[in-house]
Amino acid sequence: MDELLENIATCIEFGKINTGSPFPPDMRGKKGADEYTREALDAGINPHTVLTRGLMVGMDKVGKKFRENKVFVPQVLMSAKAMNTAMEHLMPFFYSGDISAKGTFIIGTVFGDLHDIGKNLVAMMLKGNGWNVIDLGMDVATDTFLKTLEGHPGAVVGLSALLTTTMANMHQIVERIKEKKPQTIVAIGGAPVTQDFCDKIGADIYSPDPQGLLEDLDNKLFAR
């Protein structure tokens, strides 16, 4: 069992999707997260164990490497792709209730901002960390965040902006969310965003990297 879980974690850490995937070159022709996850479930390993000791371990490692500039966006995207492929096998267990998500995270780039790479990375890593992610995409209006929040009480909201100009739009969204649903945790991120700005606009979490967000979320929820 341990070996299979380790293999899943390794494949996700290094972005190995399946046997046919040419990446990474030194794992060419070998099995990937896809096959190992299927094998683990077929071997009777509990789906929750596959998630927490396989997928999440792999994503945690890549998240830390990303934070330390040991890997960059392309490698993280490949890890996320491997994770998503493995997750496909686990989805039925989410639906049946055998695995429960950590919570729901509503994410989008703020209105006016069409840069989604950071948002995509965060969304992928949240999924790999056991969150149910509702990705609203790019250029998301304040009302869309609020409407989605109505349908998912208790969800965390994540706002992303790459531009200094669109970063200012976060303020309005945070204000409206806090006015309508004061208990909502709002996380913000993006190249120009800082902790100072986060404090200034009344958001709850700022992290310069996805891994920090995951850790902050665990801390915030644990503290509740």
Added chain:
Amino acid sequence: MTKKQLFDSLVRGEQQHTTPFSPILMHFAARHIGKTYGAFASDHNVLVEANIKAMEDFDMDMVSLISDPYREASAFGAEIEFRDEEVPRCLTQVIKKAEEIEKLVIPDVYTSKRTLDRIQGAEAYSRILKGKVPVIGWIEGPLAEACNLMGITEMLMHLMMDEQSSEMLLDKCLEMGKSFAKAQIDAGCHIIGMGDAVCSQIDSVTYDRFVRERHTEIIQHIHDLGGLVKLHVCGNITHLLPSLKGINADIVDIDWQVDLDNARKKLGPGTILCGNINPVVIQDKSAEEVYALSKDLVEKQKGQRYILSGGCEVTVNTPAENLLAMRKASR
């Protein structure tokens, strides 16, 4: 001495009495003359008027043709939407499947409306400024352009999954960049800015594998045409500095996340460094604070090839006093 002569003396490494000042202005410049960003990006007359007015009012040492990243993408067939107070939007993913790369035709920069508009901007600068002010043209770097055509997430994953067709797309973007650079130099540009911002998001191995040689080739091409090159990769490029040393860019923009002294050490004394105050700081701090930060940079870079600027584009909401404070600090 004209601004062009001052710049030439900077290139030659001669002692500067005043540190050159050349922030990246786009939306700010448009607003400065009461025009929209949409008009600035879609009409070279507005872009040129806005930049010259900003140059005069803030005593800047260069003018530029930078607007948005989608001039070449538009020529490749992407539909672009202009909005009054936002960056233009690219509505079309030109390359949806790898198989389409082979069929991609490199467009004629003189017949595509948006590339021609920039060329006409270069001609207008030449007519008005008569060669007395350095004019910076602009092209997308090969990786940035490939991302514009394919989508950034898709292209970065494609680099990892399909080297052969990635190379093919990058080569086509390279050829497009060379052709667009030539047209702008022919129209009077002295310097070509090459924006390849996405490079800050890739590791040095991937940069060396896919981009470095292409950067070197395009820079050599521009040098052969008599132009200089200003490389703009915003974000943290600390990890790329050793790779950037040998590509022979004349000017390298340094964003605020990068330690300027480290960049100097890695790139050497021959490279003109341009930067690197955080645009948010330029926008939010008082003129006195911006002056102090600028003065500190200017003093530290004294005697070296250096241009005072923000790390990236000066934002539209930056107070004019803060730009004036930067200019004052550079004297």
